[in-house]
Amino acid sequence: MSDIVLTSAVRENLLSLKRTADLQSRTQERLATGLKVNSALDNPNSFFTAASLNDRAGDLSNLLDNMGQSVQTIRAAGDGIESITKLVESAKAIANQALQTQSEYQRKIYSQQYNDVLQQIEDLARDSGYKGKNLLAGPGNELEVIFNEDSTSNLTVDPVDYTDTSLSGGLNLADLATGAGATSSFNLQGGTVRISLPGLQASSDLSSLPNWADNNVISVSDGVTTNSFTVGGSINTVQDYVNAINNLGGLQATFDEATDQIVIGSGLSAGTTLSISKDATGGGSETNGGSTATTVDTTLTTSALTAAATLINSGGFRVGDTITITDGNGFEPASLEIDDQTTVSDLVSLLNNIKGLQATFSGGSVSLVGEVSFSISSTNPDFNIGGFAMTSGPVGLTATGSEFKTDTDIERTLQAINSALDELRSAASSFGASLSTVQIRTDFTEELINTLEVGAGALIIADMNEEGANMLALQTRQQLSSTALSLANQAEQSVLNLF
Template identity: 75%
Template sequence: MGDIVLSSAVRENLLSLKGTAKLQSTTQNRLATGLKVNSALDNPNSFFTAAGLNDRASDLSSLLDNMGQGVQTIRAADDGITAITQLVESAKAIANQALQTQSEFQRKAHTEQYNDILEQIEDLARDSDYKGKNLLAGLGNELQVIFNEDSTSNLKIDPVDFTDTSLSNGLALSDLETGAGATSSFSFAGASTTLDLPTLQASSKLSELGTWADGDIITVTDGTTPTTFTVGSGVGEIETVQDYVNALDGIQGLKATFDETTDQITIVSGLGPSVTLSISKDNTGGGTATGGGGTAGAATTSTTTAMTAAAKLTSSGGYDVGDVLYITDGNGFEAAALEVDKNTTVSDVVSLVKSIKGLDANFSSGSVSLEGDVSWNITSSSKDFNIDAFATTDGTVKLTATDSGFKDDTDIERVLKAINAALDELRSAASNFGTALSTVEIRTDFTEELINTLEVGAGALTIADMNEEGANMLALQTRQQLSSTALSLANQAEQSVLSLFG
């Protein structure tokens, strides 16, 4: 090529075309990539500055994922606290319901419901995890959210532990004693005997009988404990038939009446099954020993037998028409009552007991077996009820069960106080998590804005102005066309020499 000689005009046009082509190539590359700085060769300062900005934006973008997961973990804990708060409020409502009733059985039922709520709280706390992190499960679940590239800016969120409601540094709500049931029993027994007092009326003196004299002593015994009365007109002595009847009737477990038509005292015993009542009068005052009546002889005896389910209560000395039986629980709550009439049977009492929630009864061979979930007492308006021996001073049928945690008002009030403290703890935890959640969300928003700022800044250094580059391309295309035309003209000037050889 060194042998070819080009004119200066042609060479200048060729150089112009080469420069234009190079500029076109650069402009086309910018239009294709959208960047005016594609490598360090284009602009080292802008390239490396933009790379630094983009690198930081990328690092912060990776932290956004951590922040987002932190937000979800906190929200899971907050959702758990919200639900636990509702359950604690339900427990409070149960305690208040227990306080509004005196029924020990109902309070026991409320105790069991309360414990069920606590179990649900623990289950809910354990279920409040997010990707293996649970801010309601205590130690080992600390959450750290990092906000910058070198981890110097971060937020540590300490967990609480609600998976065990009894923890003193948590809700401090312990399970309540539900109480244990118990058993008891009582018997239905009866016997009847009569004492003949011939020719006497209620107002007659006992000494009018030939076998009786003032100073004679009457002995009534159940085989173990004797009770004595002295015939006479002195203080504490019995003088008339009515005095005698009243004395016998005054012994617990016995009923005594006098029939002036038959001149007989009828004594009905309600002592325990197979207990023998014995009545006798001696001759201490000069009379003749009798069986408690007017005829000389041995003691009058009567042995109680077990009553059947169909037997009437009045056939026992422990019951009389008008007596009222009361069934009350350990709190004194009256669950049922029965007024005895002449037709009331043993079966009626058993049915009454079986109708009471928390108390059951079975009757067999004159004995009632009781089974109760809570404590129960069966009492009577009569002093003769359930007196199985003269030594018995209180015939109350007692069934003593283990108390539940809601038995007494003071117990319930103590639980309510603990519940209120637990609600304060939940509100405090919710506030702490809410503050942490707000902080993380604010830092997330800030990081997103900062990433955008960094990327915009990097783009300002490297991104091409497409409008400008488009205009440049049109200008270069025009320049190329003009350069081509100029080259053609230069070549035509040289071709004019050929005409000389025509």
């Protein structure tokens, strides 16, 4: 364009408009981006310094996310410990309840409840993880929290293992043995026989009977053992005779003065034949144990009682007897006083009403299934005697006891529970300290990121108020420059007027 010549005024106005346009373009960019340094060309020092600060802030932001997740992992473990502590306290309450009762069966139930609580503790510990990391699940779950970019500042949170309560390095609470049940049985049999002693009373001498004389020997046999009594020696009166029979196990005798008969009830084993006879030593004649002269003994074969039979049909029961059931701890869950209407079914029902004991009756035998040990005894010394050679004693059912059977067992468990609570408090304190440390570093990192970003912004962020004012001034300048250019053009156009 060297062939075109502009006046200096026009050229100056054009240059001014160009500079104004450049300034407007820069100001518009700042207003659009909010930055006064958009590239290294704008201000290399500020641009690269701000970039460095923002990069560090970004790195710390990534670490901040990891710290936040670590906080949640520790909190999950803390929540787990809090709930486990409540369960351990529940186990302690169960042990204390067991200590308040002497019932072996109830203590067995408490031992089972205690084991159920331990299972819940293990399940809860397994459920206390967060994003695949569980600080209550033992080795392999260590949590490392990094606090700075080069990993020189970090914290390792060591896990505990509560997924197995029996571990000595953990809660050290082992499952209790709940014991094993046992079985037993006893027979109920009976029968009655009468021996006639006509004309006598309880106080009458036996030698006054026909066919009887002093030194006669009365023999009572159960087929295995024979017991003998000498008239005028060990026995004299009818009552002595009754007492001698009563002193034989499994028999009960009374004298019925209305019929002048000794009534003998047998509780010996079913099928046992009771034989009674008197010889003629010293005079008289052989008899059936009564007044009848004969060589045939008085016999009684015992048979099994039926469910509807009254207990006093057996020689092992009398009116007024008390049957007592006790467990292995000596606790008495039930007792029964025998009257003339008490049946076998009544006894079986009593046994079935005892918790932890089941009884069935069939063929004269009471079968017992006990979850704990039981003993059935009677005030009657003839109870549960099947033969003369047997000694009286309770019906025994011996089961394996639970680990809550004795007070010592329970107190030992309570000591273990108290130690477990101490362990939980220690773990909670350790996790709490770690959580506090991570939280403090999290807060610090947030503040540091903010500081870095503010510092970077101070280098590159534009002042929008200033840039707005600049744009307004440039627009005014542009308008004035355009007016000045127009005036300069008009000055040249005036030359045309000469033509």
